[in-house]
Amino acid sequence: MTELLKNREIEKILGQLPRRLVVDAIREALEQYRSVLLNPPHSASKRVSDTAAAIRDAVVEQVKESLRRFQTPSIHPVINATGIPLHTNLGRAPLSDQAAAAMYEAARNYVNLELDLKTGTRGSRQVHLSELLRKLTGAEDALVVNNNAAAVLLCLNTLADGREVIVSRGELVEIGGSFRLPDIMKKSGATLVEVGTTNRTYVRDYADAITDRTALILRVHPSNYAQKGYIHRVSLRELAELARERGVTLLNDAGSGALFRTEEHGLPTEPFIPDEVSAGSDLVTFSGDKLLGGPQAGIILGRRDLILEMKRNPLYRAVRVDKVIIAGLEATLRAYLLCCEGTPQGSPSPPSRHEAPLGIPIVRMLLENPADVRSRAEVLAATLADVVEGWFTVSVEDSTTEVGGGSLPLAEIPTSVVRLSPRTDRPAPVSVNRFSSLLRNATPPIIGRILQESVILDAKTIREDQIPITIETIKSILAKEPFAF
DSSP states (O other): OHHHHTSHHHHHHHTTSOHHHHHHHHHHHHHHHHHHHHSOOGGGGGGGGOOHHHHHHHHHHHHHHHHHHHHSOSSOOOEEOSSOTTOGGGTSSOOOHHHHHHHHHHHHSOOOSSBOTTTOSBOOTTHHHHHHHHHHHOOSEEEEESSHHHHHHHHHHHHHTTSEEEEEGGGOOEETTTEEHHHHHHHHTOEEEEESOSSBOOHHHHHHHOOTTEEEEEEEOOOSOOOOSSOBOOOHHHHHHHHHHHTOEEEEEOTTOBSSOGGGGTSOOOOBHHHHHHTTOSEEEEESSSTTOSSSOEEEEEOHHHHHHHHHSHHHHHHBOOHHHHHHHHHHHHHHHTTEEOOOTTOSSOOSEEOOOTTSHHHHHHHOOHHHHHHHHHHHHHHHHHHTTTTEEEEEEEEEEOOBTTBOTTOOEEEEEEEEEEOTTSSSOOOHHHHHHHHHTSSSOEEOEEETTEEEEEGGGOOGGGHHHHHHHHHHHHHSSSOOO
């Protein structure tokens, strides 16, 4: 350790970084090298005979690399070439310029988060969103928390802790990461009552299960799967009527949620949130970072008295959103409000028609003309053909992709892809797995996919301004020597 701290390169680093950080990096590098020397793998057995100078140089390089990684942000932009617009692993919906700007300004400044500027007294952070949500959906009131799972959890814990909640067996969904609805219900303190069968549930099944211990009927949007064939699902209006007759609250988890009618744009039908409210739901929850195209949030709409109960729940403080999320979501909702048509002046009803705001990236991607996607693919392929000559053949193909994020699971979105196929006339053909790995670890990372021994770059999710960056990144990968696939 003493000798390494005197090393010229380490001394230079000590002039730039805290000593403790450098010492920890040296200690970790020495421990890793010691482990290799004591238990060498077959491929590294020759290192046992390394000289002290060689060991020192190797440790110094490892320390430098470790500290470089520490100084580099772990989360950074990537180029999404998968073609999946709502890719959960890549952060779901990219934000509009207006939402991003609003979040930036909120982050770097003090804001009137909980201050009523007219009276000078303390206010509520929810007022920045509740009026917009009421105008857009026709709901009595609204509450925003940090994601849809939190929204459902807060509803259940507030209204059904120690009581029963009725759910159809066909709606006991599991979402990404093995996250299951029954687990949320258990944590909320509610008791799950399953009714019906996996494929067929009738209104009588719900009615027969209602007792004096029933707090809620929970309707769950299947989200990331769909049933076909011999099925029956009770309509929302039927459930609402039953709930009113029996004095039970109806909680409707609408999943992705949409503020434009997807079927009017050639997409499968996704719950249109104003319809979910007007059909009789007491409460409706949905995500903010899926089809809405905003930041991660869970939105709760419904009866004012129920929303007030949730605001009084101590759990609400644990799941509330901060000023940055509020700013981004407000900008997103305003974009929708400016696209609404047909609202009578002074009417409390939601707009009769919601246009799709194309300024929101996820909406624009879903509704984009396939010819425009094809054009981007052809521009990318034309330049790449020269860059990868000798390594790959390049072609453009029409294809389909999925929406992702548990949204519109049956939708096949038209797209165009650039296929990079290894040249078979080379002595040692390129490994597509190796090339895909190099793309992922480039700067910026390019996340594509592998299909039929080819690397696929899907133009659906590659912005026009990202095409030159993609080309330069691939060019730099191929220019490195030695380039061993």
